[in-house]
Amino acid sequence: MRNVIGAFTFIFGLIVGLVGGAALLAYAYQAAGLYPPDDATIKFIARERGWLRDDV
Numbered sequence: 001m002r003n004v005i006g007a008f009t010f011i012f013g014l015i016v017g018l019v020g021g022a023a024l025l026a027y028a029y030q031a032a033g034l035y036p037p038d039d040a041t042i043k044f045i046a047r048e049r050g051w052l053r054d055d056v
Contacts (some may be wrong), residue, residue, distance in 0.1 A: 029035055047053035
């Protein structure tokens with residue numbers, strides 16, 4: 001019984017560690033600006049700079 005609880009605890013800790021590590025890595029990439037911008041961000045920046053006109 002003790003081995004089963006230990007195995008479940010290990011698996012739970014492994015899952016929490018993987019999810020937490022992935023979230024931390026994603027936050028670090030976003031904070032460093034390494035994610036490429038999506039289409040909405042590109043269009044917003046283009047409109048702000050006057051490169052994109054909606055009336056065309």
